[in-house]
Amino acid sequence: RSLPSLLCAALLLRHRGGSRTAMPPPLRRQTPSARLAPLLAALGLTRAVSAVPSGWDAYCSAFGPLHQDVVPLTEEEQAKVSGLRQVQVALRHGNRNLYAPMQCFKDFAMNLNCSLEATEAFAPLQGPSFPLSFVKASAAQEGCPAGQLLPSAVPRIRETGRLLRDTYLGAGRPLGSIAMSDPGAVHVRTTIIERTQATAFFLVDALKQTNDSVIELHTHEAASPDPWRPAPCPAAEAITATRARQMHAELAADPAYGAFRERWRAALGFEFVPDWTSDVFQWDCLLVGLCEKQALPPALSQELSDQGLAYSLRYFTGVYGHSQASRLLASRMLREMKDLAATKVRFGIWATHDNALIALLSGLDVWDGVYTAYVDMTTLEIYDLKAGGRAVRLLRRGRPLRPPGCPAETALCPEDQFFDIFSDLGPDACEAHGAAA
Secondary structure, eight states, rough: OOOEEEEEEBBBBOHHHHHHOOOOOOOBOOOOOHHHHHHHHTTBBOOOOSSOOOTTTTTSSGOOOOOOOOOOOOOHHHHHEEEEEEEEEEEEEEOOOOOSOOOOOTTTOOOOOOOOOOOOOOBOOOOOSSOOOEEEEEOOOOOOOOOOBBBBBHHHHHHHHHHHHHHSSSSTTTTTTOTOTTTTTTTEEOOSSSHHHHHHHHHHHHOOOOOOOOOOEOOOOSOHHHHTOOOOOOHHHHHHHHHHHHHHHHHHHHEEEHHHHHHHHHSSSSSOSSSOOSSSSOHHHHHHHTTTTTOOTTTTHHHHHHHHHHHHHHHHHHSSSSSSSHHHHHHHHHHHHHHHHTTTEEEEEEEOOOHHHHHHHHHHTTOOOOOOOOOOOEEEEEEEEESEEEEEEEEEEEEEOOOBBBOSSOEEHHHHHTTTTTTOOOOOOGGOOOOOO
């Protein structure tokens, strides 16, 4: 049965640096499993997340609300600044389908509702080089491509946009009124992956204080590595490969992990692996299934799934936590943030991915081990100081962070001092091999 095409908010994208390619809008036919979801719930075949395993706080709305209210400056800090010059927000995309085609839980596949018909759809349409605008357009598409933004993403993205708008933008607020259509005041940057572009669209739409009609979207040049994916870095890859071997050995030597794997195998009939090497299970299946309230294998108890997520996170933090590898990856992102800080832009957006934000936070040695949630924000505020010069304040989920090398007694860090955190790394450090972990 064909569903009617609906009016959807669409963004015509102006790709600066990258090629302009037309991508189909993700308005999709509702799957049979989505129509059966209420019945499955009534039969007890879907399971709500009654407790959040440590390290997965607010990963998605099913795990709990994501609190990102911005902590204000202290009285002492406020006395030192003359005004807020710029805000940069790096955030993960919203809820998505499985990041790649994969078999989940051996022979127990998930079927997701990938239709955005209940809300808006994002349609990056190809048009003339300018002007490009928010428009109303009809769109319809079947299927559920891997990595696609899901309907559950939109409320959290919009809530985050409204939070940012109410904190920074508009009359009487630190940055004042800013037209999101002003390319001299606003810089929106995404990766070439469509879910980051769709996230940027819904975020900007919630940020608008007026009916802006021209929005520029910047993507990275397809011919060069994108630090915000993050792009391959030979020196970092050599380190993470070593750390991965070490983590597998550490887990194998842990009797509790061995006992857990035996219980998992007995219940589900296949091996648990904490990384991405299995042909029949990846922990992304578990996260997407829980977040989208999918029917999971009846033998998969909450205890087993929580332990699986805990071991996966233990592996991930051991491999991708603070190291020379994360410093190398973070240095390239920080370089782009520094370049943007040198412009007259007032509000910058970096729509990116979980591994990029974890690399940024780990490289700066401020990651607390909590996995990057959907629409998780890392914010950089840049202030003018009354005594001259500038200072920055780094925040995650609205809470100030204090990177090593910055003053310990305040969240304000001299701008030059902050952006020089990786001064020991040369511009071509990623191409060097043999760096020590």
